[in-house]
Amino acid sequence: MSIVEFRNVTKAFGNVTVLKEVDLNIEAGEVVVLIGPSGSGKSTLLRCINALEEIDGGDLVVDGISVREGRSKVRLIRQEAGMVFQQFNLFPQMTALANIAFGPRRVRGVGKAEAIGQARELLAKVGLADRGHHYPSELSGGQQQRVAIARALAVKPKLMLFDEPTSALDPELRHEVLRVMQSLAEEGMTMIVVTHEIAFARQVGSRLIFMEGGKISVDGDPAELLDNPENPRLREFLQHVH
Amino acid sequence: MEFDWSVVVEAMPALLSGARLTVLIALAGLVGGLVVGVVAGFMRAYGNAILNAVAFTYVEVIRGTPIVVQVMFIYFALPLLADLRVNPMTAAVTAIVVNAGAYIAEIVRGSLLSVNKGLKEAGLALGLPVWKVLAYIVGPIAFRRMIPPLGNQFIVSLKDTSLFIVIGVGELTRQGQEIMAANFRAVEIWSAVAVLYLIMTSTLTLILRVTEKRMRIL
Ligand SMILES: Nc1ncnc2c1ncn2[C@@H]1O[C@H](COP(=O)(O)OP(=O)(O)O)[C@@H](O)[C@H]1O
Ligand SMILES: [Mg+2]
Numbered sequence: 001m002s003i004v005e006f007r008n009v010t011k012a013f014g015n016v017t018v019l020k021e022v023d024l025n026i027e028a029g030e031v032v033v034l035i036g037p038s039g040s041g042k043s044t045l046l047r048c049i050n051a052l053e054e055i056d057g058g059d060l061v062v063d064g065i066s067v068r069e070g071r072s073k074v075r076l077i078r079q080e081a082g083m084v085f086q087q088f089n090l091f092p093q094m095t096a097l098a099n100i101a102f103g104p105r106r107v108r109g110v111g112k113a114e115a116i117g118q119a120r121e122l123l124a125k126v127g128l129a130d131r132g133h134h135y136p137s138e139l140s141g142g143q144q145q146r147v148a149i150a151r152a153l154a155v156k157p158k159l160m161l162f163d164e165p166t167s168a169l170d171p172e173l174r175h176e177v178l179r180v181m182q183s184l185a186e187e188g189m190t191m192i193v194v195t196h197e198i199a200f201a202r203q204v205g206s207r208l209i210f211m212e213g214g215k216i217s218v219d220g221d222p223a224e225l226l227d228n229p230e231n232p233r234l235r236e237f238l239q240h241v242h
Numbered sequence: 243m244e245f246d247w248s249v250v251v252e253a254m255p256a257l258l259s260g261a262r263l264t265v266l267i268a269l270a271g272l273v274g275g276l277v278v279g280v281v282a283g284f285m286r287a288y289g290n291a292i293l294n295a296v297a298f299t300y301v302e303v304i305r306g307t308p309i310v311v312q313v314m315f316i317y318f319a320l321p322l323l324a325d326l327r328v329n330p331m332t333a334a335v336t337a338i339v340v341n342a343g344a345y346i347a348e349i350v351r352g353s354l355l356s357v358n359k360g361l362k363e364a365g366l367a368l369g370l371p372v373w374k375v376l377a378y379i380v381g382p383i384a385f386r387r388m389i390p391p392l393g394n395q396f397i398v399s400l401k402d403t404s405l406f407i408v409i410g411v412g413e414l415t416r417q418g419q420e421i422m423a424a425n426f427r428a429v430e431i432w433s434a435v436a437v438l439y440l441i442m443t444s445t446l447t448l449i450l451r452v453t454e455k456r457m458r459i460l
């Protein structure tokens with residue numbers, strides 16, 4: 001069974017159809033890199049997976065649960081699918097450590113001491129062991145994003161969704177976030193990553209998907225597609241992002 | 243004319259008892275107003291269409307009418323309409339609760355809506371139910387942002403208690419008025435009354451300053 005299954009999914013905002021009858025299966029362990037022009041529906045596709053957007057047609061099954069099954073089931077999906085946002089969205093009133101411990105405590109009901117202990121381990125894993133007591137406003141963008149990744153991992157998801165995790169960062173801060181994502185992929189985490197980082201797609205991705213106009217138009221092996229893009233619009237797109 | 247301090251000294255016990263009543267009405271009104279305001283504010287920000295419409299109507303009616311009219315209505319009109327006997331003190335506290343509640347509702351709504359939508363999504367994305375997102379993430383941030391405008395409203399409401407002179411509540415302004423009517427020492431009495439109000443409002447300001455300092459306003 002696939003961990004994510006889009007079956008003929010349609011999503012519209014008002015009378016603008018943003019996802020058009022999308023079919024897509026993602027297996028556990030895959031690292032899917034999603035690229036495409038702005039407005040092609042990449043974020044929307046990602047946000048449908050954890051039901052931050054409600055689908056209008058078809059069905060979408062995540063880890064055996066349909067997004068249409070109702071609120072409590074949707075919460076289960078969200079616990080299995082961690083999300084990292086372009087703007088980090090760390091909780092500003094909490095320290096880095098408290099941000100990470102928050103999910104386990106309030107979602108999984110883990111005790112305080114245990115949650116803090118786990119948070120420390122995760123903070124070390126993203127290379128910020130000495131920053132636990134800092135508030136988000138006291139961290140650089142790259143550090144904030146690494147804390148945000150740790151916060152999502154703390155709930156122990158089976159799947160991680162990244163929506164342009166490095167787009168809000170200065171170029172010299174991007175690699176520290178990409179490195180954390182790469183080590184996560186090497187540990188076998190299932191990942192769906194919207195990004196313009198073509199080098200990351202080639203090195204880390206196991207699958208590349210090119211979206212345009214709410215549809216998946218190219219889907220295949222990253223190295224093959226990047227070296228020899230047969231689709232003319234993909235070829236043009238790659239010239240622009242390089 | 244000469245400022246006669248003995249007039250102030252003589253008037254002080256009555257004025258202080260009036261000030262006590264002012265503080266009492268204001269305190270009861272603000273606690274009640276806060277409760278009403280928070281409920282109505284959440285209804286406006288997160289309620290369904292019906293809750294939203296109820297809260298909206300309440301806020302519009304109260305903000306659209308003078309507080310003097312509101313307290314007169316409660317004290318004189320309500321007994322006729324509903325066969326309810328209200329004493330002046332109950333009418334005064336009710337008026338402050340209802341009045342401050344409407345303004346506080348708007349403060350609460352504005353603060354809730356000022357919190358970045360991404361934070362709510364981040365909370366939901368962890369798998370939290372909406373009420374926990376509001377209780378642990380959006381609520382605390384909004385609360386910090388409410389303190390300055392709430393302080394403003396508290397001071398306005400405290401001074402609004404002086405309008406209850408119209409229904410004969412023996413608060414500070416009323417006490418001043420009565421003493422003045424007996425001894426005609428307008429300068430001494432109204433100076434003393436003004437200073438007593440200033441002491442009350444500046445104490446409130448001080449409390450709010452300290453609260454604000456203790457919480458990082460985000
Ligand atoms: N909440 C929304 N309300 C209305 N339109 C939206 C909303 N979110 C996205 N859209 C529209 O949907 C289309 C796809 O958006 P999005 O998924 O964000 O694209 P991408 O991430 O590929 O840039 C765009 O035309 C965008 O304007
Ligand atoms: Mg996007």
